[in-house]
Amino acid sequence: DTAVSQTPKYLVTQMGNDKSIKCEQNLGHDTMYWYKQDSKKFLKIMFSYNNKELIINETVPNRFSPKSPDKAHLNLHINSLELGDSAVYFCASSLSGAYTGELFFGEGSRLTVL
């Protein structure tokens, strides 16, 4: 069983479209994240949710709207896609009671905006 799973793995779409990425974790963690990895492999946190509550929002454009229906799921919806949104989006999870803050990552969703 995959611990953190994301769908879809690949998205190719036109500028201006709206797309969603879904993430699910079966680790029993209470905190979930979205990270963006750009073409230079730089990883930057976008959002985190703890028990369905938004905790971190790192100055991401409001075209990006995360939603956490329960603590095992975190989805990312992107409106009006732009060329600069092309990246790999990683979902991750952690246990807030774990003092080290280790994150477990999904396989990533590669978004290409044409």
Added chain:
Amino acid sequence: AQSVTQLGSHVSVSEGALVLLRCNYSSSVPPYLFWYVQYPNQGLQLLLKYTSAATLVKGINGFEAEFKKSETSFHLTKPSAHMSDAAEYFCAVSDGGGATNKLIFGTGTLLAVQP
């Protein structure tokens, strides 16, 4: 604010040679430090983590890292490189668990292993 700096965006070694990937951190509180590996078209996998229990940390696949507070470093080493070690390696820092936890990543080091 916490940060990590990885020196060398590309490192190339011969198979069987020592691997040394450098990471320096900046943190106002005792840090928790991590090395993650990313193989092509895959997610990030934890190699090892420093949690203050021991300064020399052993991880998977023969990798280890030493926490040196005086040098604010957490360099990753492996005595003998294998072809399968070719990947992108990321150093990361956290100020610990809790609801506001996040990992701050370095810019990554691409390790190439030559036959």
